[in-house]
Amino acid sequence: MNGLLKSARRLRGTAGALARYRVMAFIVGTGLALLCFVGIPLQVIGGNKWPWTAVVAIVGPIHGIFYIVYLVACLDLAGRARFRTVQLLGMVCSGLVPGLAFYMERKVTERVRKLLAMGPDAPPGPAATIWTVLSGRTRRDAD
Amino acid sequence: MGNRWLSRRAFVLHFLLVTVVPGCLLAGWWQVHRALSGNLLSYFYSVEWPIFAILGVVAWWQLIHDVPTKADFEKPRRERRSFLHRDDEVPSPALVWDEALETPELRRYNQYLQALSAGGERKRWGNPRGLPLDVLYEQDDDWLAAGQAGGRRDSASSGPGDEAAGGGGAGLPASSSATSQDVEPGPDRTDLLS
Numbered sequence: 001m002n003g004l005l006k007s008a009r010r011l012r013g014t015a016g017a018l019a020r021y022r023v024m025a026f027i028v029g030t031g032l033a034l035l036c037f038v039g040i041p042l043q044v045i046g047g048n049k050w051p052w053t054a055v056v057a058i059v060g061p062i063h064g065i066f067y068i069v070y071l072v073a074c075l076d077l078a079g080r081a082r083f084r085t086v087q088l089l090g091m092v093c094s095g096l097v098p099g100l101a102f103y104m105e106r107k108v109t110e111r112v113r114k115l116l117a118m119g120p121d122a123p124p125g126p127a128a129t130i131w132t133v134l135s136g137r138t139r140r141d142a143d
Numbered sequence: 144m145g146n147r148w149l150s151r152r153a154f155v156l157h158f159l160l161v162t163v164v165p166g167c168l169l170a171g172w173w174q175v176h177r178a179l180s181g182n183l184l185s186y187f188y189s190v191e192w193p194i195f196a197i198l199g200v201v202a203w204w205q206l207i208h209d210v211p212t213k214a215d216f217e218k219p220r221r222e223r224r225s226f227l228h229r230d231d232e233v234p235s236p237a238l239v240w241d242e243a244l245e246t247p248e249l250r251r252y253n254q255y256l257q258a259l260s261a262g263g264e265r266k267r268w269g270n271p272r273g274l275p276l277d278v279l280y281e282q283d284d285d286w287l288a289a290g291q292a293g294g295r296r297d298s299a300s301s302g303p304g305d306e307a308a309g310g311g312g313a314g315l316p317a318s319s320s321a322t323s324q325d326v327e328p329g330p331d332r333t334d335l336l337s
Contacts, residue, residue: 061187
């Protein structure tokens with residue numbers, strides 16, 4: 001985990017986007033599992049009364065904030081690593097189905113590592129990522 | 144590659160945009176109502192859903208401007224090869240030119256190609272007068288021999304192919320021949336054709 005954070009700070013480009021995505025996938029996957037498998041059962045058991053809803057009330061907003069960051073990281077990685085729309089949708093949905101985030105993180109890492117291993121043979125770089133959208137410039141814009 | 148806003152892929156993205164973004168906004172509005180009726184957590188969600196809507200627009204813009212990859216690089220190369228190839232197959236031996244297989248027509252044609260190559264010329268595909276091939280090659284040989292050296296096509300009936308291979312090629316400039324004079328007959332060629 002510490003190593004992942006360090007590499008997220010150090011790496012740029014697609015490798016950095018992959019590291020950021022992996023960190024966020026881990027956080028979001030853990031948070032969602034905590035909500036669904038601990039928070040909601042406790043809330044149901046306690047009949048929606050205060051001490052029993054504590055986990056949902058605390059973890060819920062934190063998970064919500066991290067999920068937004070996770071979506072940004074997904075968009076960034078999908079733009080850099082030429083993901084198809086379906087794959088991006090899978091990454092988005094993996095923040096909604098508990099446990100899916102960990103599986104998806106493995107698949108995505110496998111795919112992006114293959115792309116990185118191709119070196120100069122890789123498909124050409126991103127036409128647009130969220131950073132080019134937010135900064136208002138377009139890279140490699142064809143027409 | 145066509146209009147990026149009107150392709151099939153783009154219409155899928157447009158559909159996702161007009162379903163996901165209003166859905167997020169509706170959910171946000173619903174959370175605003177819940178927050179006003181006393182649910183504290185909904186204050187947060189009524190901020191979060193519009194952010195999801197914005198991210199949806201950003202994703203739509205990004206995917207529209209992305210060029211989707213055609214080659215599926217995830218599959219190993221072996222699976223993409225034709226079934227005619229096998230990995231354990233012995234590479235075929237290099238082709239060796241067997242002169243015994245050369246018919247006279249083929250030899251003539253090869254000499255014609257050699258003459259073209261020696262002169263830095265390229266083969267012309269046009270045969271506007273519908274000449275038989277050997278006559279055409281003969282004329283080409285003569286034209287190479289006589290025309291390029293400076294004398295014109297009054298020698299059309301005389302020259303055998305051997306002279307063409309040696310003599311005609313030497314006078315040609317090697318550099319100018321590659322792209323300019325391959326298909327169109329040159330200006331000195333026109334009255335031969337008409």
